[in-house]
Amino acid sequence: MEKKVIRAALLGFGTVGTGVYKVLEKQKEEMIPKLGSQLEISKILVRNLQKAASKVKNPEILTNNWDDIVNDPEIDIVIELVDARLPLASKNPDIDDLAKGKARLILLNKSDMADPKYTKLWESYFKAKGFFVLQINARTGAGMKAVTGVVNEACKEKIERDRRRGIKNRPIRAMIVGIPNVGKSTFINSYAGKACTKTGNKPGVTKGKQWIKLNKNVELLDTPGILWPKFEDQAVGQKLAISGSIKDDILNITELAMKLADYMSKNYPGTMASRYGIEESDDSVKVLADIAIAKCCLMKGGEPNIDKAASMLIDDFRSLRLGKVTLEQPPQSEEE
DSSP: OOOOEEEEEEEOOSHHHHHHHHHHHHTHHHHHHHHTSEEEEEEEEOSOHHHHHTTSSOGGGEESOHHHHHTOTTOOEEEEEEETTSTTTTSOTHHHHHTTTSEEEEEEETGGGSOHHHHHHHHHHHHHTTOEEEEOBTTTTBTGGGHHHHHHHHTHHHHHHHHHTTOOSOOEEEEEEOOTTSSHHHHHHHHHTSOOSOOOSSTTOOOSOEEEEOSSSEEEEEOOSOOOOOTTSHHHHHHHHHHTSSOTTTSOHHHHHHHHHHHHHHHSTTHHHHHHOOOOOSOHHHHHHHHHHHTTOBOGGGOBOHHHHHHHHHHHHHTTTTOSOOSOOOHHHHHO
16 A cells, blocks of 8 residues: 655754654654654755755755745745735735645634725625635634634535545645745644644744644645745835834834824824824824823823823734724725
């Protein structure tokens, strides 16, 4: 009887990636009875081919082309998690080109934190582009029961093709992509029903790459949050920073709070007035100063501590104390 082989890819070959490779090679035979299959590393994504060549038995498995990973014929569907509060800013546009020919599912995660009115518009926007779309909250499990059904629907042509070839019960293989802190690990844990990947609140918790077998029908390929959007538009980086997807020490919190104050005044008028008991205006510095005074964030001499007020405004946004706020609207709705 032919031995079943599970083919996996490693994304990154630094300290963690190298260690994973060595362990898998060393314990290859021992893992067969545990997995019921032989695990084979078919591709390793690296930055420096020459440097990595000395670390592997077969240098032909090395690639510095992300395209080689995404276009692996073993992958049936690409599931991309985006933040429902900023679906375009948290989406890597390169994935659309790299994943051509694959079934696509967009998961609008953290939908509980987004404005429902705009989330529905975003759902229609992505569906119009040919994507399958679901609103979910990976943390609470809302919407998660529908994922398997949608994955099966997205891959029905592949399932039917396998059936005609006499291939039965081959699991659907899905690649999970998304930027750091968008909720990939939480999604996988919730979907699988157990803590099979490490999660955390800081960007960049997922360090390696792993296949997770959910059931006999679906296997997931998790990837580290390395698919970072291109910041050609400064506003993209600002939105990501406001939401917490970029570490707070990278960008100036006070400048971000000024941008948020401007956005709230224009798109959610009255929200800050209700929350802080201030008069809103188009002067974001004055708004932050008034928040500082209203909340007794004062420096020596009674001067308003604008930096402290800025941190408070950002934290209130992230903690839903400003309500459900979406930071961007679909292009068609912006034109209306």
